[in-house]
Amino acid sequence: MTQDADVLVQIDDVYKHFPIKQGIIFKREVARVHAVDGVSLQIRRGETVGIVGESGCGKSTLARCITGLHPITKGRIVFDGQDISRMRGNQLKPFRRDVQMIFQDPYGSLNPRRRVGAIIGDPFDIHGIASGADRKKRVQELMELVGLNPEHYNRFPAEFSGGQRQRIGIARALALKPKLIVCDEPVSALDVSIQAQVINLLKDLQEELGLTYVFIAHDLSVVRYVSDRVAVMYLGKIAEYAEGEDLYEKPRHPYTNALLSAASIADPDAAERRERIVLTGDVPSPIRPPSGCRFHPRCPKAQENCIELEPELIVRDGDAARHETACHYPVDPAESLATEHAAIEQLSTEPTLPSA
Template identity: 80%
Template sequence: MSTTDDEVLVSVEGVYKHFPIKQGIVFKKEVARVHAVDGVDLQVRRGETLGIVGESGCGKSTLARCVTGLHPVTKGRILFEGEDITAMSRAGLKAFRRDVQMIFQDPYGSLNPRRRVGSIIGDPFAIHGIADGADRKKRVQELMELVGLNPEHYNRFPAEFSGGQRQRIGVARALALKPKLIVCDEPVSALDVSIQAQVINLLEDLQEELGLTYVFIAHDLSVVQHVSDRVAVMYLGKVVEGAEGEDLYRAPRHPYSAALLSAASVADPDQAERAERVVLIGDVPSPIDPPSGCRFHPRCPKAQERCVSEEPELVSRGADPADHLTACHFPVEPEESLAASHAGIDQVSTEPELPEVEQ
């Protein structure tokens, strides 16, 4: 499926984000780097929800913070409406952040417990000099009503709200400046299941009403399936598969995607009993010294010698649609079962020793 420039809101092009590891007391020396994001390319279209899934530590949240401008990238560029945000001035970034907001994972830690809710939601108006006094209070109360909160609770503290209500406060704060893109960093993972459904339904209603675009990060595949138009699967800093949500859930092509889907909970007990679980061997390798070639090869049930030395490109494979991209030399075939397979390539070491530094 071809995508025109007007349809693309965000374009991530060859983005790397590495965090240096330093040792020493007086003279600190860089001895290694954490490869949090390592060459990611993806696009976010206007009005859609792009789901990003993967195990903890795969780089989902770091990528989200790069897209919102909270982390400077090590290499690559991020285009928002065609403008490179990685080269923006401080003033340019401030204007950019009016169009891009974030909903954080922890509804407790993301709100200052010493400040009243009205002040927290009104911060964007104060920072950007949009409204003050009675006008700001009126706007904040309208936002509270929009997300299902009682406007009369304007002067309450966060501790006086439940977990789901606190996340609604975070949603209201993100909506204050009428952004074009909202990055949802696991916004329901800290909530009870019944409250999760309420918050997800709220986000869907707001998207339809306000024409929002979402990047939705989660590790719960059932949640991502429910809310996402397209899905990108990340492993150890890289996107290993990307496709329309229905295509990926019906026929995952990367062995890692197939393993994730096999571990997802199924509501139908008969279907759950028939499902075959793909059990991955070993732990996720260290991002300090990721494996050569395909990063998934030490745990992959289909790995061969080529996977150790040659990194696969993220391209369409075989008869897949043009927008179904897979980074795998030997993708999963239709009706192929990986449940009884084991990793074919052993990993030598996943925890590299850091060199000693003279102090």
């Protein structure tokens, strides 16, 4: 299979199941958590792919599969022309230099007993790239690049604010000049004004260094602001995948439509005019996912064939070339715009992302 040179990551039909075992001495598998179930994506060089969905939908698990932190159950992940799906141990070391991760919690992701210079400099030591004065110089350059004072090289994480700690995490991720950075909800633990600073920093770094991002978040306005394309996940599968503007202006999957109707709006008058789509029932268990379309137990448009037949993720009639939806009865674009017009107008600006 020949891969497009513009594609950095090719994800083909990837599954990640976590076994549930019982027994004290002789453990046996009694069930499986279907965290990721048959996901296929392309991530192109220099772009940002946003992944959104409710908690437990599998977006963070997918991110950890992409970075090699979780071995996949089935499928294939090709990174920069190399199949990394079956690589283990030292085979992954060259790959680790090209893929880094920014974690959600800036407090828990930094060792409080180590100085900032040592934390940022770890990648240089692990990969044998720099040591001594050269290592210190590179670490201070990274600190300056992300907006930290290089003179604070010997401080501990507790001496920094939450936003500064996340900048430390970003500096560590940049140390080896990676091709791909996976941002797993990098601003959700920060105040809104600090979120804007970190988001703008990430965008500036992408432009300056030619980075590719996978950006995971709950906040739809943040995802729209940073993403070129957006994948909406539900219970381990992709429900909709499209160019960012196209997805927000013409959501086709009922689940995407419901997510947009619940997005926060700064203007209280617009929020009051908007029609809210309330989904009934709870998210089904990933241990026993529903048959057919996984969204059918909560979908207001579900019919009998939704229970029996799983919809394909394909381009529907009348949609843009790269707008894919997994739904037998997609939302009419006129209908989605009518119910979400106020929300879309607000999300197309940056009211929840004040300038830094």
